[in-house]
Amino acid sequence: MQKRAVFGSRIVPYALLAPQLAITLVFFYWPASQAVWQSFHLEDAFGLSTEFVGFENYVHLFSQPEYYRAMWTTLVFSTAVTVLSLSVALYLAVMADKQLRAAATYKTLLMWPYAVAPAVAGVLWLFMFQPSLGLVARGLRLWGLDWNPLLNGTHAMTLVVLAATWKQISYNFLFFLAGLQAIPKSLIEASAIDGAGPTRRFWTIIFPLLSPTTFFLIVVNVVYVFFDTFGIIDAVTGGGPAKATETLVYKVYSDGRLGGDLGGSAAQSVILMFIVIALTAIQFRYIERKVTY
Amino acid sequence: MVERRRLGNIVPHLVLWIGIAIVAFPVYLAFVASTYDATTIANGQMGLAPGPLFLENYYRAIFVGTSRSTREPVGTMMLNSFVMAMGIAVGKIAISILSAYAIVYFKFPFRMTAFWIIFITLMLPVEVRIYPTYKIVADLGLLDTYAGLIVPLIASATGTLLFRQFFMTIPDELVEASKIDGAGFFRFFKDTVLPLSITTMAALFVIQFIYGWNQYLWPLLITTKDSMQTIVIGIKKMIVTQDALTEWQLAMATAVLAMLPPVAVVILMQRLFVKGLVETEK
Known part of the structure; x- marks a missing residue:
């Protein structure tokens, strides 16, 4: 990973690295170690003594039904968003791949939601589904569904899932389309000559060849749902109603800020760090495999 | 195409246009809402065609602000968002190109240690260490400042890894040649590496500008003054839990304004955006 020809200097490389290392140490390593430290300590109500x-904070955490509930919520949320956004994106990408000439236009028209802030996406969907004035909510009411995400946990979850999916489709679409366009057309033609119809071709040739892309996207989507959807949840439901949409990350935030339970919040942060590290490790193993694929 | 069927060509177009329509619908509706008055929206009488108050609502949003919730015009918020996004994008590019240059083109003790110290930060998004980071920023007296909004977010491994990867593709002969010409590390950086990196820098810029503009949790925590809030935070504050108090027409105008810069960047710099997206994920 280094060049044959390099510059020799004692001070220069350190000077070049200094800004990045300084910021990394101050804003990454120091707070991360603080989180670990806090997770083993208990602070009194006034913050005067610790x-x-x-492991009391951890034991306490795992004895709380709310923590398991947040885990379950996160699991439901991330599965729903990942499955929905991947399938919609794949379907659209397959359609766009058929129209090579227009594919670029469709790409432009489908990729911009990536740039919309999660919180703004949440507000857009909230507006459509707002029980008293939302356009879609009024439609649902007409159909006889008593739609109210402010009171009904399932409705609230549906709403955040829709907003999070909406934002993620563009990203998945771009990667699926790139993956599809990389599949050699000769393979498809060969199987068409052998008499395989479009559906059969998709499941026996295209889908298996896309599996590295799919796997990569699953990991990225799970990471997205874990961390980047904070804005959506905070803007749409604030974790409610009755904590029905409180994910693990949201719980770290609300326990630390609203509840003032820094030790417990820190313990949750540490657990989250392990989850992220595990996800990143999976992602990197996959990338190694992609090279030899 | 393998098969030529007349119908087979219409269906994909149809599906794609329906998909595009569904994706665009929430934004269109927000735009429509931003051209009506509050009462029409609150009574659920808003139609699907734009109303008459486009100029009035946007003028009020940008220069006056909502009367109850945020007390700060959106113009100020956009300026804050812009400073934050630019600061993060430019700062990230600057510090990561320097560190990648050190790691690739110099030989020194603890080179790999430095690389790993940076690399591991890839795994620690700000969301998992919010309170300790908040406390440090507070102790440094950076709450409600641009530095507090920007600096903690500019260190991440993404940029360094991206530049390192790119530098590895620059042929060794170029370094050798410029060393023969008597160029030092600075001249090689300025005359060779920097010009070659422009595309990579631009791609990273697009991604990081969007990342910075869309930040939510971090500005939410460290800005308490109304005058420092970003537009994404401002929007959230306009949505009041009691329906009657929310000025939806202004909130939606703000939403449209909040989407405009990053969406414009994506569409106008499409190729750089896709390049950045694909490369930063590696």
Whole structure:
């Protein structure tokens, strides 16, 4: 990973690295270690003294039904968004791949939601589904559905899933389309000559060849749902109603800020760090495999 | 195409246009809402065609602000968002190109250590360490400042990895040649590496500008003054839980304004955007 010819200097490389390392140490390593430290300590209500409590924060955390509930919420949320946005994006990408000449136009028209802030996406969907004035909500009412995401947990979850999916389709679409366009046309033609219809060709040739892209996207989507949807949840439901949309990340935020439970919040942060590290490790193993694929 | 069927060509177009329509619908509706008055929206009488108050609502949003919730005109918020997004994008590019240059083109003790120190930060999004980071920024007296909004977010491994990857593709002969010409590390950087990196820098810029503009949790925590809030935070504050108090027409005008810059960047710099997206994910 280094060049044959390099510059020799004692001070220069450190000077070049200094800004990045300084910021990294101050804003990454120091807070991360603080989180670990806090997770083993208990702070009194006034923040005057701290006491070492070992794993008590963790034990307490895992004894709370709310924590398991947040885990379950996160699982439901991330599965729903990943499955929905991947399938819609794949379907659209397959359609766009058929029209090579127009594919570029469709790409432009479908990729811009990536640039919309999660919180703004949340507000857009909230507006459509707002029980008293939202256009779609009024339609649902006419159909006899008592739609109210402010009171009904399932409705609230549906709404955040829709907003999060809407924002993620563009990203998945771009990667699926690139993956599809990389599949050699000769393979498809060969199987068409062998008499395989479009559906059969898709499931036996195209879909397996896309599996590296799909797998990569699954990991990226899960990471997205875990961390980048904070804005959507905060803007649409604020974790409610009755914590029905409180994910793990949202719980770190609300326990630390609203609840003032820094130790518990820190313990949750540490667990989240392990989850992220695991996800990143999976992602990197996949990339190694892609090279030899 | 393998098969030529008349119908087979219409269906994909149809599906795609329906998809595009569904994707665009929430934004269109927001735009429509931003051209009506509050009462029409609140009574659910808004139609699907734009109303008459386009100029009035946008003027009020940008220069006056909502009367109850945010107290700050959107113009100020957009300026804050712009400073934050530019600061993050430019800052990230600057510090990561320097660190990547050091790692690739110099030989020094602890080179790999430095690389790993940076690399691991890839795994720690700000969301998992919010309160300790908040406390540090507070202790440094950076709450409600642009520096507090920008600096903690400009260090991440993405940029360094991207530039490192790109530098590895620059032929060694170029370094050798410029060393023979008597160029030092600075001249090689300025005359060779920098010009070659322009596309990579631009691609990274597009991605990071969007990332910075769309930040939510971080500005939410560290800005308490109305005058420092970003547009994405401002929007959230306009949506009040009691329906009657929300001025939806202004909130929606703000939403449209909040989407405009990053969406414009994506559409106008499409090729750079796709390049950046594909490369930063590696």
